Amino acid sequence: MGYYSRQISKLIEELSGLPGIGSKSAQRLAFHILNMPLEHVEQLSDAIIDARRNVRYCRQCYTLTDEELCPICSSSQRDQKLIMVVEDTRDLAAYEKTQKYQGVYHVLHGAISPMLGIGPNDIKLKELMQRLQGEVDEVIIATNSSLEGETTAMYISKLIKPTGIKVSRIASGVPVGGDLEYIDEMTLLRALEGRVEL
Amino acid sequence: MGYYSRQISKLIEELSGLPGIGSKSAQRLAFHILNMPLEHVEQLSDAIIDARRNVRYCRQCYTLTDEELCPICSSSQRDQKLIMVVEDTRDLAAYEKTQKYQGVYHVLHGAISPMLGIGPNDIKLKELMQRLQGEVDEVIIATNSSLEGETTAMYISKLIKPTGIKVSRIASGVPVGGDLEYIDEMTLLRALEGRVEL
Numbered sequence: 001m002g003y004y005s006r007q008i009s010k011l012i013e014e015l016s017g018l019p020g021i022g023s024k025s026a027q028r029l030a031f032h033i034l035n036m037p038l039e040h041v042e043q044l045s046d047a048i049i050d051a052r053r054n055v056r057y058c059r060q061c062y063t064l065t066d067e068e069l070c071p072i073c074s075s076s077q078r079d080q081k082l083i084m085v086v087e088d089t090r091d092l093a094a095y096e097k098t099q100k101y102q103g104v105y106h107v108l109h110g111a112i113s114p115m116l117g118i119g120p121n122d123i124k125l126k127e128l129m130q131r132l133q134g135e136v137d138e139v140i141i142a143t144n145s146s147l148e149g150e151t152t153a154m155y156i157s158k159l160i161k162p163t164g165i166k167v168s169r170i171a172s173g174v175p176v177g178g179d180l181e182y183i184d185e186m187t188l189l190r191a192l193e194g195r196v197e198l
Numbered sequence: 199m200g201y202y203s204r205q206i207s208k209l210i211e212e213l214s215g216l217p218g219i220g221s222k223s224a225q226r227l228a229f230h231i232l233n234m235p236l237e238h239v240e241q242l243s244d245a246i247i248d249a250r251r252n253v254r255y256c257r258q259c260y261t262l263t264d265e266e267l268c269p270i271c272s273s274s275q276r277d278q279k280l281i282m283v284v285e286d287t288r289d290l291a292a293y294e295k296t297q298k299y300q301g302v303y304h305v306l307h308g309a310i311s312p313m314l315g316i317g318p319n320d321i322k323l324k325e326l327m328q329r330l331q332g333e334v335d336e337v338i339i340a341t342n343s344s345l346e347g348e349t350t351a352m353y354i355s356k357l358i359k360p361t362g363i364k365v366s367r368i369a370s371g372v373p374v375g376g377d378l379e380y381i382d383e384m385t386l387l388r389a390l391e392g393r394v395e396l
Binding site: 067 | 228229234263
């Protein structure tokens, strides 16, 4: 990119290293940044480095946070005996958006995938089992509805069952508002298998 | 975004302020950044702030650069008497990619637009006229082929003509490889008007 000066080229190069940002978008973003007020650019640059420097795992649920104990784990409003197991912090955020779930979480940071060589020891599973030595009423497994997510759910439920703690799995089926015509066969079969009596 | 801790929320908020980045992409980018090695995040953060802090206009052609005189204006390989006028630094980069243009540039930073209230004094036009007091053989107007670009081209050519310096306009027409069926009427008419004898 010899047609841009050194620092502009460097900026474009760094931005195009981010996921989903091709060389055209990187150029567009770079020139947007170059035209932003210096103060705003400082805020952006600081937000990036501060978040990365201070991010850590919550010592209880392993979500990404900047505190030792995340806001959910330290809340007295939440049911600390109800644990929802999710694959990552974004899945936690998705459930938090519903504003209906009152329990806490456990973030695995991945899912078991023999294909990708990710085994039970590569995700925060030992840490979950350790938590279960405390007082826990129920573990809700909310891993994704993918092959890896299902494998992980099965594996975890087998580990937990001998402890006598209740284990459940979030339901699979037709999404709310979903038009059957456009839904894949696997989902339709799941919805049929999981039918409930009215 | 109470479901993310403070610094992560701040990062997502800053990223979603960038053009073309919605809240979903901002979350995806934020978690990508949180998972990047610290050293790479420092490079990204520094590239952003360094480029913005040090960016300035080249004192001759007004392109965005981090030097007083940009690499093109200070090159002895380039024909300093041939000036291509473009709307912005990205347009300059587009011509540089062709690797065929051997002259220099003048970056207007915009185009005349009565609709948006942008007049001749709001772009680097006085600066162009000043440059023409030096030794110049030809000015090639390469503003965009939009209403604003054409208006600007017309305006500039009227200003320059009395000086006796040659003024030209890049050709409009059917793009190379373009299928006539899919090309708009205006372009087809332009291509017809601009036909050259074979």
